[in-house]
Amino acid sequence: MLDKYYRGETSLEEEKELKAAVSESKTKTAEKDIFSFYKNEAKVPEGLEDDLFAGIEKQTVKKKSIRMQLYSVVSAAAVVLIVLTVFLDVRSKKQTKLEDQFFVMEQALFQVSESLQPEPEPDDMLVLWVDDDVEIIIN
Amino acid sequence: MTTEEFKNTVIPYSVKLYPMLFRILRNEEETRDALQELMLRLWNRKDELVKCTNQSAYIVTMARNYSFDLLKKKKPQAIDEKHEYRILNMEADGADSDTIERYEKVKQVIKDLPEKYRTVIEMRDIDGFSFDEIKEMTGYEVANLRVILSRARQKVKEEVEKIYDYDTSGKYARQIL
Numbered sequence: 001m002l003d004k005y006y007r008g009e010t011s012l013e014e015e016k017e018l019k020a021a022v023s024e025s026k027t028k029t030a031e032k033d034i035f036s037f038y039k040n041e042a043k044v045p046e047g048l049e050d051d052l053f054a055g056i057e058k059q060t061v062k063k064k065s066i067r068m069q070l071y072s073v074v075s076a077a078a079v080v081l082i083v084l085t086v087f088l089d090v091r092s093k094k095q096t097k098l099e100d101q102f103f104v105m106e107q108a109l110f111q112v113s114e115s116l117q118p119e120p121e122p123d124d125m126l127v128l129w130v131d132d133d134v135e136i137i138i139n
Numbered sequence: 140m141t142t143e144e145f146k147n148t149v150i151p152y153s154v155k156l157y158p159m160l161f162r163i164l165r166n167e168e169e170t171r172d173a174l175q176e177l178m179l180r181l182w183n184r185k186d187e188l189v190k191c192t193n194q195s196a197y198i199v200t201m202a203r204n205y206s207f208d209l210l211k212k213k214k215p216q217a218i219d220e221k222h223e224y225r226i227l228n229m230e231a232d233g234a235d236s237d238t239i240e241r242y243e244k245v246k247q248v249i250k251d252l253p254e255k256y257r258t259v260i261e262m263r264d265i266d267g268f269s270f271d272e273i274k275e276m277t278g279y280e281v282a283n284l285r286v287i288l289s290r291a292r293q294k295v296k297e298e299v300e301k302i303y304d305y306d307t308s309g310k311y312a313r314q315i316l
Contacts, residue, residue, distance in 0.1 A: 006296070008289035012267060030299040036238070037245035041265045043228070044157040045167060048174075052153055053146050055175045056182050060142060 002031065140185040149181055149188070149198060155266045156202050162261065163209050177205050199268070199275045241303070248298040256291035263288055 001018050004010050010018065019035045045051075128136040140148075153174055160177075161170045181188065181201060191197045234242075249257055258277060262268045270281045279287065 006289060006292050008285035008287075008292065012269060015264070028303075029305055030296050030303070033241045033303070034245055034295055034299055037242050037249075038264045040242060041162075041261075042158050042267065044154055045171065048157060048171070049146075049150050049153055051171070052175055052178050053142075053150050056145060056150075056178060057142060059179055059182065 140189050145182060145185060148194065150178065152198050152202075153178070155268055155272075158266050159202070159262070160206065160209065163206055163213060173205075173209060177202060180205070195269075195272060196275045199272045203276045244302050245295070245299055248295055248302075251298070252291060252294060255287060256294065259284060259287045260291040260295065264292075 001010065001014065005015065005018055019039070022029065022031045022035050023039065025032065124139070126138040128138060130136075156177065157170060157174055160173050161167075164170045164173060181198060184201075188194055188197055249260065252260065259273060259279070262273045262276065263270075268276070270284050273279070273284055274281055277284070
């Protein structure tokens with residue numbers, strides 16, 4: 001197996017077995033020191049995978065939260081817009097109605113006023129001269 | 140792809156990717172952060188990943204590109220800073236001075252290998268990447284990779300044997316194996 005290893009023909013599984021067998025052996029060999037070095041270099045901190053996964057979950061929750069916040073803000077803005085539109089429309093209609101009523105009232109009052117007051121007599125005017133440039137009038 | 144599927148198919152790559160990134164960054168915290176960032180990038184591209192016929196190649200290619208980015212950004216470190224982390228861990232695990240010395244000697248032997256040999260041997264014997272994955276990272280054909288790996292392994296053994304005088308009984312152990 002060791003020869004196969006040195007020929008670069010072992011599979012990862014075979015290399016695992018070989019390294020385990022050599023490290024268990026009590027005989028001091030170059031392989032023992034070399035494999036021990038590899039083992040040491042391959043060490044990863046405890047709980048690494050769990051920590052990385054926790055980081056991913058945190059990011060997912062954060063993204064969801066940001067998305068939810070965005071939805072909330074957009075929803076609130078939409079509600080405000082709808083309420084504002086309805087309010088302005090109602091107010092505008094109300095104002096038009098008032099203006100109409102006021103116009104009718106004004107017309108009525110004007111008619112009453114006209115019926116009560118005699119028509120003013122036309123002023124007496126004496127036109128002495130009129131041409132394109134000059135008008136001479138005496139009241 | 141659900142988070143559970145991601146956990147079962149992509150996250151396990153971290154065991155291979157961590158040592159590779161650690162060799163670039165030489166700092167546990169930075170390596171963790173870099174790996175987390177890489178995983179987030181992969182998660183954000185999960186839709187592309189699902190469509191891939193060769194997910195492994197996709198992940199490895201992203202890891203390779205990300206490593207290049209890290210290498211470009213990485214500031215040069217003092218040699219002491221680079222070397223200490225693993226040794227401190229070994230000391231914490233109760234390793235004696237002889238074990239630490241042997242670790243450092245092997246490390247030096249691998250460091251002195253030609254770059255092509257070093258890259259392939261590290262990816263295979265430390266990270267545990269398959270030949271196809273190493274092919275994705277390095278661009279070498281599998282047949283060529285086997286030759287490079289074979290030469291690199293033999294070179295490491297020769298150099299380590301030059302440093303230490305191993306007992307001949309090792310040869311018998313080799314015959315048994």
